[in-house]
Amino acid sequence: MQSQTTPVATGRVGFEMRGEVAVLCIDNPPVNAGAHAVRDGLVSGIAQAVAAGATAAVVMGAGRCFIAGSDLREFGKPLQAPELPDVIAAIEAAAFPVVAALHGVALGGGLELALGCDYRLAAPGTMLGLPEVSLGFVPGAGGTQRLPRLTGVSRAIALICDAARIPAETALADGLIDAVVEGDLLQGALDFLAVQGRPKRHIIQRDPPPEAPAVIDAAAARALRRGKRRPNVAEAIRLIRAAGAGDGAEALRDERAVFQDLRLGEDALALRYLFFAERRAASVAGIDGASATKIASVGVVGGGTMGQGIVRALLAAGLRVTLVERDAVMLEKAMTSLTASLEAQVGKGRLSPEAARAQQAALTGAVRYGALTECDLVIEAVFEEMAVKRIVLSGLDAALKPQAIIATNTSYLDIEEMVAGLAHPARVVGLHFFSPADIMPLLEVVRAAQTSAPVLASALSFARKLGKQPVVARVAEGFIGNRIYAAYRRRAELFVLDGAAPEEVDAAIQAFGFAMGPFAVADMSGLDIAWAMRKRQAATRDPQARYVTIPDSLCAAGRFGRKTGKGWYSYGTGKPMPDPEVAEVIAKARTAAGVAPVTYDALTIQRQLMAAIVNEAALLLAEGVAQRPSDVDVVLTNGYGFPRWRGGPLYWAARQDQGALAADMAALAEAVGHGFRAGPVEEFLAQLTAGSED
Numbered sequence: 245m246q247s248q249t250t251p252v253a254t255g256r257v258g259f260e261m262r263g264e265v266a267v268l269c270i271d272n273p274p275v276n277a278g279a280h281a282v283r284d285g286l287v288s289g290i291a292q293a294v295a296a297g298a299t300a301a302v303v304m305g306a307g308r309c310f311i312a313g314s315d316l317r318e319f320g321k322p323l324q325a326p327e328l329p330d331v332i333a334a335i336e337a338a339a340f341p342v343v344a345a346l347h348g349v350a351l352g353g354g355l356e357l358a359l360g361c362d363y364r365l366a367a368p369g370t371m372l373g374l375p376e377v378s379l380g381f382v383p384g385a386g387g388t389q390r391l392p393r394l395t396g397v398s399r400a401i402a403l404i405c406d407a408a409r410i411p412a413e414t415a416l417a418d419g420l421i422d423a424v425v426e427g428d429l430l431q432g433a434l435d436f437l438a439v440q441g442r443p444k445r446h447i448i449q450r451d452p453p454p455e456a457p458a459v460i461d462a463a464a465a466r467a468l469r470r471g472k473r474r475p476n477v478a479e480a481i482r483l484i485r486a487a488g489a490g491d492g493a494e495a496l497r498d499e500r501a502v503f504q505d506l507r508l509g510e511d512a513l514a515l516r517y518l519f520f521a522e523r524r525a526a527s528v529a530g531i532d533g534a535s536a537t538k539i540a541s542v543g544v545v546g547g548g549t550m551g552q553g554i555v556r557a558l559l560a561a562g563l564r565v566t567l568v569e570r571d572a573v574m575l576e577k578a579m580t581s582l583t584a585s586l587e588a589q590v591g592k593g594r595l596s597p598e599a600a601r602a603q604q605a606a607l608t609g610a611v612r613y614g615a616l617t618e619c620d621l622v623i624e625a626v627f628e629e630m631a632v633k634r635i636v637l638s639g640l641d642a643a644l645k646p647q648a649i650i651a652t653n654t655s656y657l658d659i660e661e662m663v664a665g666l667a668h669p670a671r672v673v674g675l676h677f678f679s680p681a682d683i684m685p686l687l688e689v690v691r692a693a694q695t696s697a698p699v700l701a702s703a704l705s706f707a708r709k710l711g712k713q714p715v716v717a718r719v720a721e722g723f724i725g726n727r728i729y730a731a732y733r734r735r736a737e738l739f740v741l742d743g744a745a746p747e748e749v750d751a752a753i754q755a756f757g758f759a760m761g762p763f764a765v766a767d768m769s770g771l772d773i774a775w776a777m778r779k780r781q782a783a784t785r786d787p788q789a790r791y792v793t794i795p796d797s798l799c800a801a802g803r804f805g806r807k808t809g810k811g812w813y814s815y816g817t818g819k820p821m822p823d824p825e826v827a828e829v830i831a832k833a834r835t836a837a838g839v840a841p842v843t844y845d846a847l848t849i850q851r852q853l854m855a856a857i858v859n860e861a862a863l864l865l866a867e868g869v870a871q872r873p874s875d876v877d878v879v880l881t882n883g884y885g886f887p888r889w890r891g892g893p894l895y896w897a898a899r900q901d902q903g904a905l906a907a908d909m910a911a912l913a914e915a916v917g918h919g920f921r922a923g924p925v926e927e928f929l930a931q932l933t934a935g936s937e938d
């Protein structure tokens with residue numbers, strides 16, 4: 245029996261003999277990304293195990309996880325040998341069984357490596373998944389071939405095409421792993437190997453469990469639809485289906501070729517850009533993450549649409565929550581609705597009954613701020629009125645412990661005005677959630693002039709804890725997202741005034757890739773709130789600016805959107821249908837404005853709406869409302885249904901012919917007319933292209 249501790253000479257993999265078992269420990273902090281040095285170390289480690297006469301091997305990760313994925317920075321260039329399939333080939337060629345012992349996360353190439361081993365064990369709670377499809381390509385080291393051989397083809401289609409992350413317990417039920425190991429993971433792996441009869445087991449030589457073709461077809465159709473029919477989704481489905489049709493070796497070659505091609509394609513480039521942009525968005529120069537305070541108990545004031553959504557998001561993140569409403573009746577209403585939504589989630593199988601009970605137990609209701617004295621953070625989501633917000637904030641400022649953070653969920657109001665006169669204004673920050681707050685990933689973190697650095701750092705780390713994508717904004721009407729959206733919607737309304745039908749505009753922008761068009765969105769959110777705002781602003785509006793009266797006329801006719809069954813569309817059948825009454829309103833508005841209607845093609849509509857977004861983004865970047873161009877892309881893709889595979893509006897614009905883009909800007913200036921402000925578009929696109937944003 246040998247026992248030695250010799251570090252492998254090359255790469256970031258430790259080597260040790262435990263009796264006759266070789267232990268290969270991947271050590272590439274912080275997340276053991278599957279970089280070249282790791283692949284190299286694994287190949288050397290297996291060779292060393294063979295040389296040492298090992299009878300088995302364990303592959304595991306040091307630190308917080310197994311492998312969080314391949315190193316994406318390597319993906320834009322030719323990959324250096326050994327590539328991951330070479331590592332797996334070395335594992336398969338070894339005469340002894342190799343066990344992957346997983347903890348933390350095993351994602352992407354990390355999971356493919358584990359699938360290339362003979363057995364897989366995982367610590368409780370380990371998250372497993374193949375996220376490649378969400379990055380514009382496909383798994384390229386056997387993921388599309390080995391996963392279906394364990395889970396079945398239809399389940400593999402769902403897991404791979406949704407880029408799902410599943411916990412070890414689900415992975416065990418799916419047949420993806422062999423056991424969940426409580427206690428010491430390495431000891432668990434050694435015990436597992438000590439059991440007689442752990443033969444070599446090449447998954448690639450198996451057949452997937454049998455399934456009815458109709459089940460597979462249904463999974464494929466669903467995945468293609470959810471994946472917006474992107475080429476990589478279609479390819480992933482084709483490859484996974486091939487796993488059910490025989491020759492594994494041939495299918496692996498096919499998969500590798502598709503992977504090599506797609507990882508350098510347009511979608512993958514855009515999605516990689518976004519991947520790094522999203523990470524960058526959570527950082528602010530001069531703000532030290534270490535100064536963040538721990539937030540365990542949170543208060544929410546106001547249990548309306550947003551308040552309830554925020555409570556759901558907080559409970560799902562395992563926080564203790566106290567909801568305060570203005571009186572017992574409103575509190576009862578909100579609490580009843582929250583309980584019903586927990587029950588509905590259990591009914592849909594999205595939440596276990598135990599988890600629902602735990603969430604319910606973590607929620608308390610109250611009608612006085614006195615119930616909030618233990619809270620580390622209190623978020624207000626009361627009516628959008630300055631006077632109401634100021635009263636609530638001063639009440640909270642007096643009631644809370646001095647170190648507690650106060651956040652406002654205001655959509656438009658000036659936070660600096662809101663905190664004037666408070667004893668501790670430095671503890672107030674904006675946390676602008678998007679509706680529904682428990683579903684939408686975006687969270688605008690608004691840094692007001694007085695917000696302290698530790699409060700901002702805490703808000704950013706709290707956003708991450710909620711699983712949200714934070715983006716930092718400065719105080720400005722509509723912050724980043726709503727301000728850009730207003731310019732986009734205005735351009736869309738001008739199109740309707742000038743000759744396009746609302747459904748033409750919606751169809752054009754959906755064809756571009758947006759989840760919904762602006763008029764369908766307006767009907768969903770309700771037209772009445774913006775109407776009230778326009779009425780308030782009527783006195784100060786520039787009379788020479790072009791003004792589209794159509795939404796006002798729709799509101800005057802009681803067409804407030806979906807909630808009244810009609811708005812820009814009619815919803816008699818449940819689906820949005822063009823309505824002759826709306827066409828009449830539009831025709832009248834054109835006549836009144838002296839407009840001779842023009843026909844627009846989809847491309848013109850798309851490029852003009854993009855121009856409106858890009859121009860407004862440049863204006864707010866110049867004002868310092870957003871920190872960097874890529875933050876705008878993160879906002880639009882995470883909160884406004886902008887197609888992720890296009891990277892974001894500024895990434896898109898930077899890749900256009902700049903002469904054509906300048907022509908779009910000139911056309912935008914002409915269409916908007918009096919009062920149009922041109923933003924320094926070229927400057928910020930150059931910044932984005934140079935990658936010198938930080």
Ligand code: NAI
Binds near residue numbers: 547656
């Ligand atoms: P809502 O009208 O549905 O809810 C407001 C709730 O606050 C009501 O339940 C009301 O009883 C309660 N409330 C009012 N004054 C209170 C007080 N003094 N103490 C305790 N509770 C009080 O409004 P919604 O839509 O939830 O909006 C709330 C805030 O969130 C607003 O600032 C809004 O601008 C913002 N917001 C709204 C979004 C949306 O899509 N609805 C999106 C993002 C932000």
